[in-house]
Amino acid sequence: MNTLAHSGVFWAGLIAGLVLIYFLPTMIGIIRKVESLGLLIFLNVLPTGAGWFAAMVMAFMLPRREPPLAYARYQYPPRYPQAPNGYW
Numbered sequence: 001m002n003t004l005a006h007s008g009v010f011w012a013g014l015i016a017g018l019v020l021i022y023f024l025p026t027m028i029g030i031i032r033k034v035e036s037l038g039l040l041i042f043l044n045v046l047p048t049g050a051g052w053f054a055a056m057v058m059a060f061m062l063p064r065r066e067p068p069l070a071y072a073r074y075q076y077p078p079r080y081p082q083a084p085n086g087y088w
Contacts, residue, residue, distance in 0.1 A: 025055035034062035 004010050022044075029040045040062065044055035 022052065025052065025059040028056075028059040029062070032059065032062075033065050034059065035065050036062055 026041050026044045029037050034040060036058075040055055040058050043051045043058065046052075
């Protein structure tokens with residue numbers, strides 16, 4: 001057990017895992033594409049456990065951003081109808 005405590009790979013992996021868990025609410029918010037992502041990141045960066053918990057709840061509760069609507073072009077009929085043979 002003592003060799004594990006002195007292993008640099010163990011501590012690097014442990015710190016990386018803890019940082020990953022700390023920023024988990026932000027990553028969930030980015031993946032879900034929530035609306036108030038800035039507020040979510042602000043709460044996540046606060047150095048309190050309550051801020052992390054609030055950010056985790058918000059990551060799942062905030063509504064998703066809707067993509068912009070794409071309007072289809074309307075094809076207007078010609079102004080003057082044409083005769084079938086081209087003459088009137």
